[in-house]
Amino acid sequence: MKVLFAAPADGWDRWQGPLTRACPEMELCREGDPAGFDALIYAPGYPEDGGTLDFTPFTRSRVVQSLWAGVERIVTNPTLTQPLCRMVDPGLAQGMAEFCTGWALRAHLGMDRFAQDGKWRGGEVPPVASGRRVTVLGMGEMGRATAQALAGLGFQVTGWSASGRPVQGIEVLAGDQLDLALARAEILVCLLPDTAQTRDLLDLRKLALMPRGSWLINAGRGTLLPESDLLRALDLGRPGHAVLDVFRHEPLPQDHPFWQHPGVTVTPHIAAATRPETAAPVVAENLRRAMAGRPLLHMVDPSRGY
Numbered sequence: 001m002k003v004l005f006a007a008p009a010d011g012w013d014r015w016q017g018p019l020t021r022a023c024p025e026m027e028l029c030r031e032g033d034p035a036g037f038d039a040l041i042y043a044p045g046y047p048e049d050g051g052t053l054d055f056t057p058f059t060r061s062r063v064v065q066s067l068w069a070g071v072e073r074i075v076t077n078p079t080l081t082q083p084l085c086r087m088v089d090p091g092l093a094q095g096m097a098e099f100c101t102g103w104a105l106r107a108h109l110g111m112d113r114f115a116q117d118g119k120w121r122g123g124e125v126p127p128v129a130s131g132r133r134v135t136v137l138g139m140g141e142m143g144r145a146t147a148q149a150l151a152g153l154g155f156q157v158t159g160w161s162a163s164g165r166p167v168q169g170i171e172v173l174a175g176d177q178l179d180l181a182l183a184r185a186e187i188l189v190c191l192l193p194d195t196a197q198t199r200d201l202l203d204l205r206k207l208a209l210m211p212r213g214s215w216l217i218n219a220g221r222g223t224l225l226p227e228s229d230l231l232r233a234l235d236l237g238r239p240g241h242a243v244l245d246v247f248r249h250e251p252l253p254q255d256h257p258f259w260q261h262p263g264v265t266v267t268p269h270i271a272a273a274t275r276p277e278t279a280a281p282v283v284a285e286n287l288r289r290a291m292a293g294r295p296l297l298h299m300v301d302p303s304r305g306y
Contacts (some may be wrong), residue, residue, distance in 0.1 A: 001291050002036055004028045006053060007043035007067055015041075015067070023284035032060045040082075041286055043067040044074065049258035053077040063282050063290040066272055069142070070221065071300050072194040084300040085286050091167040091278030099271040100136075100146045100217055101153070107187050107215035108132050108155075129154035136160070137178075138192035138220055139167055140306075141179050142272065146189060146197040158184050162197065180207040187217070188239065194221040195305035202226075203280045207233035213240035219271035222247040227258075235265040243273040 005012060005019075012030065019041070029037070034057035042064050046053060055064070056079045064084045066074055071086045084283055106112070109126050122299025132155055137145040137158050139161040147170045153158040157170055160181035173181045178201075182188065188210060189255060192198045202225050210216070216239040218224060227248065234242060244258060245267045258264045282297070289296050 001025065001031065001033070001038040001287060003008070003039045003041060003185040003287065004032065004037045004048045004058075005030050006035075006040045008045040011043060011067070015276045015280070018280035019283060020229040022280035023287055025070075026096045026284075026287060035050070035060055037061050040064045041067060042074065043285060052077060053079075055082060058082065063286060063296060067279070067299075068285075069272075069274065070193060071306060072221075074086070075300055075302050075305055083290075083296055084302075085296050085298050086297045086300055086306065087274055087279060087282065087283060088141045089274050091275035092272045093142050095275075096142040096219060096272035097145040097149040099245070100191070100219060101149045103216075103217050104134060104150060104155070104187050104189065105153075107217075107243075122145055123225060132186055133158070134187045134189065135181045136170075136189045136191060137181065138190065139165065139170075139172055139210040140191070140193070141228055144170075146191060150189075154194050155187075178206070181200065182206055183211070185210050185214055185216075187215045190216065190218040190224055191220040192224055193306040194223045198221045200226050202230075204229040204233055208237045208238050212237045215239055216242045217245075218242065220251065222250075231261060233258060239263075241265070243267065245269055273279055 004026055015030065037058055038059060039061050042060060046237050055077065055148065061082050064082050066086050068089050071084060074084060093125055108129065113124055114121060133149050134155045135158045136143050138159050139159045147157050147159050158181055159167055159172040160178060162175045164172055166172060169176045180266060207229065230242060233239065241263050243265045246269055250269055252258060254265060258266055280292060286297050
């Protein structure tokens with residue numbers, strides 16, 4: 001099979017080896033006649049002249065496999081008629097679970113209270129995890145991994161998704177129960193995709209439902225939170241602190257108020273990264289399925305946006 005690596009050039013050195021080892025029957029190319037390719041491995045930023053890729057000439061391609069978990073910058077391309085599959089990488093899910101669990105434990109244990117200033121704070125003992133309620137918004141691959149990791153530590157975990165699809169070992173609330181999910185959230189982990197339904201979802205009214213002094217960890221998409229609403233909500237103490245890994249504009253500008261606000265911790269979109277070594281077998285499996293006419297893994301529903 002002949003496959004176009006339609007991703008920024010700086011990704012070639014990281015991906016070429018793992019991809020060819022995972023799928024040795026593939027001829028992986030960086031350029032060529034669009035009509036001659038059986039599939040595309042794609043990431044936003046291609047082509048690198050700043051234009052938008054026209055999928056129309058790829059008449060033989062049976063699948064567009066994204067290297068990104070988020071597909072909001074791909075699914076809106078009006079020339080895309082081929083099946084689109086998002087990246088579901090076991091390493092990405094593990095990395096996200098570790099990031100969110102680490103920050104949830106930091107919030108739960110109150111680690112930031114212990115300044116090295118000579119003051120003994122022996123009376124400030126946190127509860128055990130079973131006494132702390134955590135809500136995870138978004139129960140896709142990464143949300144499930146995170147919720148189960150937190151539940152494994154003993155936290156009282158509630159999940160929320162639009163569909164309310166069951167997850168083993170986790171109570172999952174459905175779309176119209178978002179207010180209840182937020183009211184429970186002493187720690188709120190946000191892992192929702194960027195869709196028309198999730199943009200600006202957590203406005204000031206929604207944030208005000210959270211317990212006073214709670215923590216919010218957003219590692220999903222920056223469009224979930226209206227920035228001015230979040231700053232106002234932090235000033236009101238609901239939530240008491242926000243850990244933000246994703247933003248509407250990245251890199252976050254140096255003069256952005258998030259950098260200066262005492263209730264915000266900024267991390268530079270590092271919560272989870274697609275790792276070629278663990279992701280390449282996923283790509284190889286989908287390529288083989290496409291060539292054999294078998295059902296594809298992790299297909300995107302354009303009407304839902306993910």
